Amino acid sequence: xxxxxxxxxxxxxxxxxxxxxxxxxxxxxxxxxxxxxxxxxxxxxxxxxxxxxxxxxxxxxxxxxxxxxxxxxxxxxxxxxxxxxxxxxxxxxxxxxxxxxxxxxxxxxxxxxxxxxxxxxxxxxxxxxxxxxxxxxxxxxxxxxxxxxxxxxxxxxxxxxxxxxxxxxxxxxxxxxxxxxxxxxxxxxxxxxxxxxxxxxxxxxxxxxxxxxxxxxxxxxxxxxxxxxxxxxxxxxxxxxxxxxxxxxxxxxxxxxxxxxxxxxxxxxxxxxxxxxxxxxxxxxxxxxxxxxxxxxxxxxxxxxxxxxxxxxxxxxxxxxxxxxxxxxxxxxxxxxxxxxxxxxxxxxxxxxxxxxxxxxxxxxxxxxxxxxxxxxxxxxxxxxxxxxxxxxxxxxxxxxxxxxxxxxxxxxxxxxxxxxxxxxxxxxxxxxxxxxxxxxxxxxxxxxxx
Amino acid sequence: xxxxxxxxxxxxxxxxxxxxxxxxxxxxxxxxxxxxxxxxxxxxxxxxxxxxxxxxxxxxxxxxxxxxxxxxxxxxxxxxxxxxxxxxxxxxxxxxxxxxxxxxxxxxxxxxxxxxxxxxxxxxxxxxxxxxxxxxxxxxxxxxxxxxxxxxxxxxxxxxxxxxxxxxxxxxxxxxxxxxxxxxxxxxxxxxxxxxxxxxxxxxxxxxxxxxxxxxxxxxxxxxxxxxxxxxxxxxxxxxxxxxxxxxxxxxxxxxxxxxxxxxxxxxxxxxxxxxxxxxxxxxxxxxxxxxxxxxxxxxxxxxxxxxxxxxxxxxxxxxxxxxxxxxxxxxxxxxxxxxxxxxxxxxxxxxxxxxxxxxxxxxxxxxxxxxxxxxxxxxxxxxxxxxxxxxxxxxxxxxxxxxxxxxxxxxxxxxxxxxxxxxxxxxxxxxxxxxxxxxxxxxxxxxxxx
Numbered sequence: 001x002x003x004x005x006x007x008x009x010x011x012x013x014x015x016x017x018x019x020x021x022x023x024x025x026x027x028x029x030x031x032x033x034x035x036x037x038x039x040x041x042x043x044x045x046x047x048x049x050x051x052x053x054x055x056x057x058x059x060x061x062x063x064x065x066x067x068x069x070x071x072x073x074x075x076x077x078x079x080x081x082x083x084x085x086x087x088x089x090x091x092x093x094x095x096x097x098x099x100x101x102x103x104x105x106x107x108x109x110x111x112x113x114x115x116x117x118x119x120x121x122x123x124x125x126x127x128x129x130x131x132x133x134x135x136x137x138x139x140x141x142x143x144x145x146x147x148x149x150x151x152x153x154x155x156x157x158x159x160x161x162x163x164x165x166x167x168x169x170x171x172x173x174x175x176x177x178x179x180x181x182x183x184x185x186x187x188x189x190x191x192x193x194x195x196x197x198x199x200x201x202x203x204x205x206x207x208x209x210x211x212x213x214x215x216x217x218x219x220x221x222x223x224x225x226x227x228x229x230x231x232x233x234x235x236x237x238x239x240x241x242x243x244x245x246x247x248x249x250x251x252x253x254x255x256x257x258x259x260x261x262x263x264x265x266x267x268x269x270x271x272x273x274x275x276x277x278x279x280x281x282x283x284x285x286x287x288x289x290x291x292x293x294x295x296x297x298x299x300x301x302x303x304x305x306x307x308x309x310x311x312x313x314x315x316x317x318x319x320x321x322x323x324x325x326x327x328x329x330x331x332x333x334x335x336x337x338x339x340x341x342x343x344x345x346x347x348x349x350x351x352x353x354x355x356x357x358x359x360x361x362x363x364x365x366x367x368x369x370x371x372x373x374x375x376x377x378x379x380x381x382x383x384x385x386x387x388x389x390x391x392x393x394x395x396x397x398x399x400x401x402x403x404x405x406x407x408x409x410x411x412x413x414x415x416x417x418x419x420x421x422x423x424x425x426x427x428x429x430x431x432x433x434x435x436x437x438x439x440x441x442x443x444x445x446x447x448x449x450x451x
Numbered sequence: 452x453x454x455x456x457x458x459x460x461x462x463x464x465x466x467x468x469x470x471x472x473x474x475x476x477x478x479x480x481x482x483x484x485x486x487x488x489x490x491x492x493x494x495x496x497x498x499x500x501x502x503x504x505x506x507x508x509x510x511x512x513x514x515x516x517x518x519x520x521x522x523x524x525x526x527x528x529x530x531x532x533x534x535x536x537x538x539x540x541x542x543x544x545x546x547x548x549x550x551x552x553x554x555x556x557x558x559x560x561x562x563x564x565x566x567x568x569x570x571x572x573x574x575x576x577x578x579x580x581x582x583x584x585x586x587x588x589x590x591x592x593x594x595x596x597x598x599x600x601x602x603x604x605x606x607x608x609x610x611x612x613x614x615x616x617x618x619x620x621x622x623x624x625x626x627x628x629x630x631x632x633x634x635x636x637x638x639x640x641x642x643x644x645x646x647x648x649x650x651x652x653x654x655x656x657x658x659x660x661x662x663x664x665x666x667x668x669x670x671x672x673x674x675x676x677x678x679x680x681x682x683x684x685x686x687x688x689x690x691x692x693x694x695x696x697x698x699x700x701x702x703x704x705x706x707x708x709x710x711x712x713x714x715x716x717x718x719x720x721x722x723x724x725x726x727x728x729x730x731x732x733x734x735x736x737x738x739x740x741x742x743x744x745x746x747x748x749x750x751x752x753x754x755x756x757x758x759x760x761x762x763x764x765x766x767x768x769x770x771x772x773x774x775x776x777x778x779x780x781x782x783x784x785x786x787x788x789x790x791x792x793x794x795x796x797x798x799x800x801x802x803x804x805x806x807x808x809x810x811x812x813x814x815x816x817x818x819x820x821x822x823x824x825x826x827x828x829x830x831x832x833x834x835x836x837x838x839x840x841x842x843x844x845x846x847x848x849x850x851x852x853x854x855x856x857x858x859x860x861x862x863x864x865x866x867x868x869x870x871x872x873x874x875x876x877x878x879x880x881x882x883x884x885x886x887x888x889x890x891x892x893x894x895x896x897x898x899x900x901x902x
Contacts, residue, residue: 030760153761193663197761206724210873211774212644212844214746216719216728216737221749221771222683229680232673234798268667273657277667286667295665298672299764300755305772309481310604310648310807312774313750320672321756323662323763347685356761393663422661 004441007130012434016109018045019122019433023102023111029085029152035063038084042066042121042146049128051144056164058156063148065160067167070128072138074448079143079170081401081409082121082177083150086113087422094424108427115428116421120177120413121146123433127440139448143170147397150176153195153357154397161400172370172447173407174440175398179415180432181262181387186378186439189411190371191363191391192398193294194326196335199354200224202318208304211312221303224318227348231322231339232296236279238324240342243294246329250292253366254390258291259284261387290393295325321356325395332358360399362409363391369450370408377446378412381439386412412439455892458581463885467560469496470573470884474553474562480536480603486514489535493517493572493597500579502595507615509607514599516611518618521579523589525899530594530621532852532860533572533628534601537564538873545875559878566879567872571628571864572597574884578891590899594621598848601627604646604808605848612851623821623898624858625891626849630866631883632713632838637829637890640862641822642814642842643849644745645777647786650805651675651794653769659755662763672754675769678799682773682790683747687730689775691793694745697780701743704817705841709742710735712838741844746776772807776846783809811850814842815859820901825861828897832890837863863890 008015027038039055043066046053051068058065063085089099089112097103102111113119124144131138145168149155161168178187204218232238250258265283269275277286299322304315326332340353364371366388378386392411401407414436420426459466478489490506494517497504502519509516514536540550540563548554553562564570575595582589596619600606612619629638655669683689701709716734720726728737750773755766777783791804815822817839829837843862852858865887871877 195763197763204725206722209723210845211746211748211750212776212846213741214748214774214776215740215744215844216732217723218725218729219749221752222679224752225676225679225749226685228673228676234677271657272660272668274655274669278669281667289666290664293666295662297662297665297763297765298670298676298755299662299762300757300766301672301675301752301769302757304749304751306751306753306770310772310774311750312646312648312748314748315751318752319757321761323665323761325663325665393666394661395663 001442001445003134004130005438007134008126008434008437008441012430015122015126015437016104016430016433019109019114019119020102022118022122023113024100026100027085027113027148028088029063029149030088035085035148039064039066039148042084043068045125046144049125050132058149059159059163060156062156065148066144066146067164068144070138070142072140072142072448074140076448077141077143077170078444078447079145079168079173079407080124081173081175082124082144082146083117083148084121084146085148085151086116086118087151091424096425107430109430110425110427112426115177115415115419115426117150117176119428119433120436123414123437124440126437127444130441131444139444143168150396153359157397158400158404161404165404168405170405170407173401173409174443175409175411176396177413177415178411179413179417179419180382182417184382185384186382186386186412187389188371188374188378188386189389189392190366190409192361192396193391193393194330194332194361194399195357195359195395196324196326196332197357198322198336198339199356200227200320200322201352201354202227202350203316205316208316209314211314213314217314219314220318221315223348223351224303224320227343227346227351228298228320230346230348231342238294238296240338242338243335246331247294248328250390251366255288257366257388257390258288261287261389291389291391292327294327294330297323299323325393326361327391328361328363331360359395359397362399362402364402364408364410366390368408370410373446373450374410374443377442378439381435381442452893452896454585455581456889458585459577459885459888459892463881466573466577466888467555467881467884470560470565470570471553473569473573474564475551477551478536478564478599479539480514480600481539486536486599490515490517490599493535494519496576497595500576501583509600510610510614511607513607516599517595517597518615519595521589521593523591523593523899525591527899528592528594528621529895529898530596530619530624530858531575532624532626533575533595533597534568534599535572535597536599536602537567537569538602542875547876558881560881561876561878563877566628566866566870566877568601568627570879570884571887574865574888575891577888578895581892582895590895594619601847604810608848609851609855612855616855619856621856621858624852624860625894626860626862627847628864628866629862630864630868630870631833633868635833636835637833637837637863638840639822639825639829639837640840640843641817641860643812643847644842644844645781645783645812645850646808646810646846647775647777647783648808649773649787649790650807651678651771651773652803652805653678653801654767656767659767660765662765664765668765670765671769672766674799674802675754675771678794678797678802679749679771681797681799682793689745689747691789693789694786697782697785698745699779701841702817706739708817708839708841709739712738712840742840742842743778745778745781748774750774776844777812778842779812779814782811810846810848813849813853815853815861817841819859821859821861824897824901825894828893829863829890832893833886
């Protein structure tokens, strides 16, 4: 390992320049920017590192996927999942330096995508280069699957994976990224929540009415409010029939892992300016819920007049945006049907439910052998005990990899608590980038040996 | 009467030109436009008709009130309440001719204010001119109180009336305006609902959170939804403790008057594109509620992300605009306190309630002698049985006139069902304008005689 690590130490400047080059491409999938260009850039880099690389279309729409393969010494294959697209940089005025002019200062690199996910792509390529340059080849076979729609919900990723089942065959998957805690412990994450994102649209009359009609005309805002109140009440329990039916209880190992995570609840409360979590949850209960429980969130409300002063209007239309974060084995499309049936049963069948996004949840078991292996790899590289996180509270297209491909997945990366993904001044610390590349170098060796 | 009516017939063109001149002034109180100019114009016209006229300030803020007095033959005094301000003309593109260039076509005059309320002001001045020109003076004393804030909720009108109690002393009051039904029956309206307009503002955390925090962080949109659902449920009953306590039941005479109003419910349903009223109300029940029941209306909702596509955000803030239309003897400030106590009791004491507007309800009894007198006046002038409406479903500053001054009030005017007050293409029919002036001429005589 020392020879490989030394190579990384010696070539850090080059790797950072390569990352800056990639981050200058404004690959905003939500705005359809620089997509082809970035996919080609990534494929060319993979090709230069000895991969067979191609740019594959998604089934109907969506941005292309960069697929690459390189054989290694062991019979085992590690699949890397990444994404080359980034979040919109807005609001621009909150950036200290322009988001697409990545800038080094005080040991950090600032720019959109430096952490999520371009920094991880480059760290992984950098690790592969070390193996090739120092040892003449890879210790195991490696595949890359780098998509361009992750930031807009990865439409058609399930279909893409199903269609390319053979191509993507592997023994395990390293997921897109993660980071270290404030005290430098690497996080090893094993799953994601699923997502159902819908719009609820109430329409009661043909046009807005004068509010003096409030006695007798149906008000879309009221109907929406009443309908929402049937979905979740102040006890925070979701009231959709069968909503919790498919929830797989956490295993004792998963519970133990979450209980062993660092106490950051007080910091969360402080950061949001509040004294307690909903329903008076204790910090430990809150952490368990954050990882293991599904959610029902109102993301937005709009109806009638919302400007300054009084305007007396009875609204004809009202809109709510809602998302549900789902846990194994909840299925977003099944829940969509349950939501529709719920509204029908409660007397709100007139409220239109529009599907905007759906992703399934997935987890790799905490006691899977690859988790133990990756813990040891990370402990060796970071010199600290890794934090095992059974699932993110967030979402990603992990399901087809776990379920369709049957892969155990692990997830770590180059970030840190102030890495600000999706936000202005996204940044990574150079030390974490280097350490993250070293972790990939070590993982390749450990993974190859384990086979 | 015939001599007076002939005068009106002969001078219609002049009166319409005078109305056009007044309507060219863009007196939009919501935008603070042309206020002083219009007040001076009105005061000058009154002065030219033999009134002592002055422009009085409201107590602290608000637009000035034009006050005028002229003695007549009988010892009785009739007070006219009007307002010289108009609604904003927007959206301009929906006008067939510019709102402040009043235009005659097909027997109608189009322009902002031609009906509400400048058309009524001019019709009343025109009636007074007839009396002076034809008979050399007025049959009774007449006072005018013409304010400039009616379209923004008449702030401080209660205080103004209390302060000028002696000045405004009279025996009865003719309210601002009204119109005829499609079949030409004049409407005689006797009251208004009150209004409480508030903003409810929920704020749970210091800044919006990623929606993955939906398990544990308090969501302002949810809190607002739950709080609103405690205020009124799908049964349309307001749940604020004591909300109905002060509601004075309609008298048998009031009920009979409402039951005798023309059946226009089917037309209302058709016009709003629906098949039935809330809670399956019959047309007769709906009409009774529309006139006699208080309301609780959500006028607007705003929270979180409401743009296109999915954005996963847990909102820190949420806003609702609400109005309550009140009936005698409900008091908006008492209800404001009850609303606050209600939210407190239901566990939503953190939701801020901001007062935006408050007006009290008022009615003159259907069996008051002046009502019978006015019915006969109108029957004589229009040749049809008047429709007696115990109360508008809408609001106006009637309360201080009824309560502080102790005046019986009646209300009729120059509009018709398609008069479009507050809307684009506001218009009156020239025939209704002339007939409305004749009704005022006749009322002055009947009122003077009755004393």
